[in-house]
Amino acid sequence: MRRAFPVTLSGFQATFPDDAACRAYLVESRWPAGFCCPSCGGEEAWERPTRGLFICRRCRTETSITAGTALHHTHLPLVTWFWAAYLLATTPGLNALSLGRQLGLSSRKTTSTVMRRLRQSMSALALPPLAGTVEADETVVGGCTPGARGFNVAGTNRHIVLVAVERGSSRTRLVVIPDRKGATLVPLLTRLVALGANIVTDGYDGYGGLRRTGYVWTRIPHPPGGLKRGQGRATPAADGATSRFTRWLLATYRKPPADYRPYLDEFCFRSEFRDDPETAFETLLGLVVRGPAPDQKPVAATPLSVERVATVIPTRQQRVAARRAMLDFAARRQRPGSGSMLHELMRGKRPMMEWWGTAARLLQEKGIPIAVTGAVAANAYMPPRQTGDLDLALPIVDLAKAGQALAAGGWNFLGNLGLYEDLAGTAWKRGDDELDLIGLPGAWGRPAVSAAQRNRLVGGLPTLTLPFVVVMKLISARPQDSADISRMLGPASDEALNAVRAIVRRWRPADAEDLEQMIAAGKLEVGRR
Numbered sequence: 001m002r003r004a005f006p007v008t009l010s011g012f013q014a015t016f017p018d019d020a021a022c023r024a025y026l027v028e029s030r031w032p033a034g035f036c037c038p039s040c041g042g043e044e045a046w047e048r049p050t051r052g053l054f055i056c057r058r059c060r061t062e063t064s065i066t067a068g069t070a071l072h073h074t075h076l077p078l079v080t081w082f083w084a085a086y087l088l089a090t091t092p093g094l095n096a097l098s099l100g101r102q103l104g105l106s107s108r109k110t111t112s113t114v115m116r117r118l119r120q121s122m123s124a125l126a127l128p129p130l131a132g133t134v135e136a137d138e139t140v141v142g143g144c145t146p147g148a149r150g151f152n153v154a155g156t157n158r159h160i161v162l163v164a165v166e167r168g169s170s171r172t173r174l175v176v177i178p179d180r181k182g183a184t185l186v187p188l189l190t191r192l193v194a195l196g197a198n199i200v201t202d203g204y205d206g207y208g209g210l211r212r213t214g215y216v217w218t219r220i221p222h223p224p225g226g227l228k229r230g231q232g233r234a235t236p237a238a239d240g241a242t243s244r245f246t247r248w249l250l251a252t253y254r255k256p257p258a259d260y261r262p263y264l265d266e267f268c269f270r271s272e273f274r275d276d277p278e279t280a281f282e283t284l285l286g287l288v289v290r291g292p293a294p295d296q297k298p299v300a301a302t303p304l305s306v307e308r309v310a311t312v313i314p315t316r317q318q319r320v321a322a323r324r325a326m327l328d329f330a331a332r333r334q335r336p337g338s339g340s341m342l343h344e345l346m347r348g349k350r351p352m353m354e355w356w357g358t359a360a361r362l363l364q365e366k367g368i369p370i371a372v373t374g375a376v377a378a379n380a381y382m383p384p385r386q387t388g389d390l391d392l393a394l395p396i397v398d399l400a401k402a403g404q405a406l407a408a409g410g411w412n413f414l415g416n417l418g419l420y421e422d423l424a425g426t427a428w429k430r431g432d433d434e435l436d437l438i439g440l441p442g443a444w445g446r447p448a449v450s451a452a453q454r455n456r457l458v459g460g461l462p463t464l465t466l467p468f469v470v471v472m473k474l475i476s477a478r479p480q481d482s483a484d485i486s487r488m489l490g491p492a493s494d495e496a497l498n499a500v501r502a503i504v505r506r507w508r509p510a511d512a513e514d515l516e517q518m519i520a521a522g523k524l525e526v527g528r529r
Contacts, residue, residue, distance in 0.1 A: 005278040012086050022078035023052060026065045029282065033505070037061055038447025039454075041467055041502030061451075068442040069286035070117045076110070081285070084114050089280035092270060093252040118284045119262050122269035124173045129194040130166040136189060136201050137163050137238040138180055141246070141260050151180060159260050164192050165237040167200075172241045172271040174264040182206040186213060187416060202234040241271075286442060355433050356390045360461050362409040368398045371452030372463040373438060373472055381466050381488040389434045393464060393472070395446055396424055396439030403428075403437065411435065423475065444471065444507045466496055467503035474504065474511045482518055490522025 006012040016022050035045045035054055042058035052065045066072045071081050080103055087102060088094055100111035140151060142158030151160055162185060164173040173192045177184050186209040193199060195214040201207045203221030210217040220234035233239055245267045249257075257263060273280035356376075363370050371377075374391030394402055406428050407413065417425035417436060424439040440448055448468040457463040464472070466488065473481035489497060497519060504515050 005281070007277070009086070009090075013083070016079055016082050019078045020049075022082050023049065023065060025082075026052075026069070026071075026078075030065060031506075036502055036506040038063060038444070038503075039451040039465070041499035041506075043502060063447075068446045070121060071285065076114070080105075081114070085118060085281050085284040086277075088115075088118055089273070089284055090277050093248070095253055116262075119266060121284050121286055122262075122265040124175050124265050124268040125191060127173070127268060127272050129192060130164055130171055130173065131194040131197050133167040133198045133200060134193050135163075135165045135167060135235040135238040136185075136193075136199055136207065137235045137242075138177075138185075138204075139163055139242045141242075141264075157258065161242075161260075161264065162188060162192075163235075163238040163242055164189065165235075165241045167237055170271045170274055172268050174241070174245060174268055176261050176264065180204070180206050182209050186210060189215075191416075200235060355430075357459055357461060359390065359406070359409075359411075359433070359435050360392065362405045363392070363394070363402050366401060366405045368394055368402050368405070369449045369453060370394045370402075370462060371449045372458045372461050373469065374436070375484075376458055377464045377469050378473070378484045378488060381469065381492070389436065391436045391438055393438045393440050393445070393449060393452075395449055396441055399424060399426065399437060399439040406435070406437075438472075444468075466492070467500045470500050470515070471503060471507055474508050474515070482514075485515070485518045486522035488522070489519045490524075492522075 006015045016025065034043060036043055037045065037056035037059060039061040040056065040059040042056045044057040045054040045063075046057065047054055054063045054065070055061070056063070064072065066074070066078075070085075071078060074081065084099060084103055087099060096108070096111045096115045099115060100106075100108065103111070103114075105111045105114075138151070139161050140153060140158050141161050142153070142156065153160055159176045160178070160180060162173075162175050162177050165171070175188060175192070177188065182205070185206050189199065189207075189210065190213055193215070196216075198216040198218055199207070199210055200218045200220065203219060207217060207219070245264070248267060249263055253263070269280070269283075273283070356372075360370055360372075371393045372390070373393040374389075376390055392402075403413065403426055409430075411428040411430045414427040414429055417427055417438070422441045426437050428435045428437070439445070448464060448471070449462075451465045451468070452462040455463050455465050469488070470485055473485050489500065492500070501512070501515065504512055508515075
């Protein structure tokens with residue numbers, strides 16, 4: 001049973017007195033139901049505690065207990081990292097100097113490295129979306145520059161910041177933006193705020209596209225002649241958050257920093273987990289994935305119109321309901337053996353576009369691990385259907401770097417993809433060729449992409465293994481994805497099915513029952529029992 005999280009520093013030090021206790025906690029957090037190999041789904045392994053490794057007995061893959069966390073490839077004792085994360089999660093004002101003093105670290109460089117790694121888990125874009133009534137406004141942060149007024153920040157050390165605050169709570173999002181254009185504000189708010197929320201703004205026209213994106217937009221213009229002393233503000237919660245950030249920053253770090261983005265993220269992180277130190281602690285260490293990974297660059301304006309990026313995405317409940325309706329229909333209508341030619345069809349020629357390899361090499365040459373996903377990957381495990389577009393999966397932290405590589409290779413950015421849950425993505429085009437980059441979260445994204453490097457099924461390119469292709473389609477949960485899962489798993493071997501079941505139980509336990517129905521439908525199609 002998982003131990004209770006300590007609420008005091010002395011209790012924390014008693015719970016985690018040495019590296020052995022920290023390793024045990026990491027194992028419990030990573031595999032609460034027991035070891036599960038990220039490559040093949042095997043549940044038995046040899047342990048090498050001195051190196052923090054588990055070796056799968058089935059495929060011999062070595063899995064580090066720190067993989068995908070802030071502790072990976074570190075030479076510091078685990079207990080030092082645990083104490084640093086606890087102090088940072090529970091101390092409202094803690095700078096690197098104070099942290100190093102409490103941890104007994106004599107090197108300022110080491111302390112800065114610890115702070116930088118832990119802060120990478122604090123991105124405002126990685127936090128759960130705001131909901132209910134949300135106030136949104138823009139402000140400027142940064143030092144005083146003579147002659148700089150309003151939102152004119154070009155050539156200064158000041159930054160324009162989008163402020164979003166959930167009314168009735170402390171939840172705050174502060175994100176640096178390059179400008180105040182609607183093409184920047186609206187797409188960013190769709191990432192920060194849940195669909196259906198009521199977004200309250202002042203009279204600025206840049207938010208006009210919100211109504212076409214599935215939100216309720218409440219506009220409260222300033223009175224003619226501007227606000228007078230004592231008059232109510234349109235967004236008092238957003239204005240208050242800006243003021244609190246300024247006071248917190250000066251009280252903690254004494255002087256304005258050169259780059260405000262990490263501190264904006266830290267303020268949002270503390271507002272999110274103010275009353276939940278355990279989740280804050282696990283999030284800092286990288287044991288909890290809550291959305292897109294950190295992006296320390298300003299959010300770029302999209303060249304697309306608001307209508308193009310403002311797609312209403314069905315809720316997970318709606319998608320699961322559609323999937324189950326399809327499964328019920330298939331159970332009633334599927335004729336046994338109607339797909340008995342699947343094995344012959346799977347020997348057919350699979351389409352391979354020459355530009356796929358060229359595009360993939362642009363990313364591989366930059367050291368970015370990629371894996372073919374989407375319809376092209378599904379074609380590797382079922383009778384192929386015609387597709388000319390390519391989807392490439394990669395760790396979500398490499399998404400920005402991959403975009404830069406494509407741009408340098410002559411690809412044009414189309415916009416951000418409207419993906420589900422904690423996936424993120426971008427769309428690219430060059431001539432008639434279209435490519436989607438899909439960033440996978442660290443918890444299961446890294447093992448998925450890592451396993452793909454040994455699974456080169458599509459033109460010699462790394463391809464997601466069957467279990468992770470199924471996970472991707474379970475996340476999408478469209479009827480077409482459910483049909484693809486049935487067609488992939490119907491002719492699959494029992495060993496392959498068990499590997500899929502293990503991965504789904506590990507990463508998508510709520511979908512395990514639906515998975516069995518899809519397997520049954522697939523077997524029925526090929527005449528198996």
